[in-house]
Amino acid sequence: MTRPARHPSPLPGSLAEVDPEVLATIHGEERRLRETIQLIPSENYPSQAVMEATGSVFTTKYAEGYPKRRYYQGCQWVDAVEELARKRACAVFGAEHANVQPHSGSTANMGAYLTSLTIGDTVMGMDLIAGGHLTHGSPVNFSAKLYRFVNYGVDPSTELIDYDNVRKVAHASRPKMIVVGATAYPRIFDWGIFREIADEVGALLLADIAHISGLIAGGAHPSPVPVADFCTTSTHKALRGPRGGMILCKSEWAERIDKAIMPGIQGGPLEHVIAAKAVMLHEAAQPAFHDYAHAIVSNAKVLAQSLLDEGLTLVTGGTDNHLMIIRLGDSGPTGKEVARAMERAGLVANANTVPGETRGAFQTSGVRVGTPAATTFGFGPDEFRTIGKLIAGIVRDPSNADVVKATAGAVRELCHAVEARREATHAHR
Ligand SMILES: Cc1ncc(COP(=O)(O)O)c(C=O)c1O
Structure with a gap:
């Protein structure tokens, strides 16, 4: 049996041969991603290069520690790839130090908290209803169990x-850290x-840029890196990398951040994912990524209008930026009902709280x-204008099966047309 050179496993058998059941789910997901429109603002389609690195032999290697300071031998190539990722992260974001090992954005936040806070310290974060993340002090999350979170919010009239x-x-609660991000x-x-x-009250500043790190890398949102003590991010959102996390910080925190992640929180790093983060950062440094980041924002403005x-x-x-929240009103269909109807119509989004929410987080x-x-997929301003109309049709009448069916057909056609246009463009390159 021959194996593709890319998968030098000593064990025989392709996925199709070994586990057709799992392969069928992968094919199902591939179809879903081609025939429906992905409107969840924290998702993206990574490049083939990112996916190849994620599926590479680096999944084999234990590499606890950091480049040139590993607990295990045989780390020559994982050192090389992790060093590439760290250097590229610093170059793309203008950071003094980068830790590319966090398994997720949440773990990155945990690393920054453990580095600089003592259990019980006061931390300020954005009100979850107004858009803050679970790790910014939700009672069901480790953050609120370990630290005393106080909230800031949005102005009820301007939001x-x-x-x-x-x-x-900040002046009333004197927090040790202010967390900014949503x-x-x-x-x-x-x-x-x-x-x-933060300076007025002697607090550290953590910028959680999970949602907007891609916009920042592409110059489509101001960067907090020059002023924040820590920046944390997921790598799979607008940044378009593999699922994972990353921390950027000033050099004075470098050693403590590294220790907080490993051995503080994690064991062996996911070097295959770190290789893919390196590829993602290479892509983010290209002029095309600058154009992509700006297209995300201009498409969002078209969709909003x-x-x-x-x-x-x-x-x-x-x-x-890259997202918007449709306010549905306190009576009538809930966000969950509308998001479910949208999904049936091929418009994949999520229910979300709004400032002053009365119905709860579900x-x-x-x-x-x-x-x-959707911008990565190839949708441009004309399609986003149409998508706005299709979404509005569902929001107005989510339980109307005829509307849902007609919208699903229109969505499929739109996806096929954009895919054909994309492939024709690639063929001419
Ligand atoms: C602002 C913010 N921070 C942190 C996270 C956590 O990221 P992850 O899902 O990678 O743990 C998210 C995820 O949505 C987020 O939106």
């Missing part, structure tokens, strides 16, 4: 971050003001949509 309120809460905030973060407030033209309401009235009164994955 924008209320910087006066941030300052007031899963569902459609506007720009003013890192300078957060730094000023299309939704507004259809009479829908958006949290903060629109977007400056049912919600909002739907979050974003453009990173």
Whole structure:
């Protein structure tokens, strides 16, 4: 039996031969990704190069420690690839130090907290209902179990971050750290003001850029790297890498950050994923990625305008980044009902809380949509205008089976047309 040169495993058998059941699920997922529109703002399609590195032989190797300081022998090539990833991360983001080992954005946050906080310390994070992440002090998360989180929120009328309120809460609670970043905030973060407030109360500043690190790498959102003590991120969102995490910090924190991740939290690093992060960072340094990041934002603005033209309401009235939240109102269909109807129509998004939420985090009164994955797929402004109209049709009448069916057909056609256009463009290169 011959094996592809890319998979030099001593064991015989391709996936099709060994486990057709699993292969069928992979083929199902590939079809889903080609025939429906991915509007979850934290998802993306990584490149073939990223996927090849993720599926590489580096999955074989135990490499506890860091390049040139490993507990196990045989680390020559994992050292080389991890060093590439670290150097590229510093170059892309202008950071003094990078740790590329966190298994996820959540673990990256845990690493930054363990590095600089003592159990019980006060930390300030964005209100979860207003868009903060679980690791920013949700009662069901380790963050709130280990630290005393206090919240800042958004202005109820503008739904924008209320910087006066941030300052007031900071002065009243004297946190050891201020965490800035969100899963569902459609506007720009003013890192300078957060730094000023942190300095006024002697707090550290952690910028959680999980959602926007791709925009920052491509110059489509201001960077917190010059002013934040720590920046944490997932690598699989707008940054378009493998599933994983990363921490950027000032050199003074380098040794403590590295120790917090390993041995503090994790054992052996996922070197195949780190290889893929290196590829992702190489891609993020190319001019095409700059264009991609700006296209994410311009497509989001087109989608937002299309939704507004259809009479829908958006949290903060629109977007400056890659996502927007449709506010559905307190009565009528919930976010969950609308997101389910959208899924049946091939428009894959998620229910999301809105500022002042009355229905809880599962049912919600909002739907979050974003453009990173669909922009990678090849959708442009014309398609996003159409997508806005299709979404609005479902939001207005989510239980109407005829509307759902007609929308599903339109979505499939749109996907096929864009895929054909993309392939024709690639063929001409
Ligand atoms: C702001 C923010 N921080 C952290 C995370 C956690 O990332 P992960 O899912 O990789 O643990 C997320 C995930 O959505 C996020 O939105």
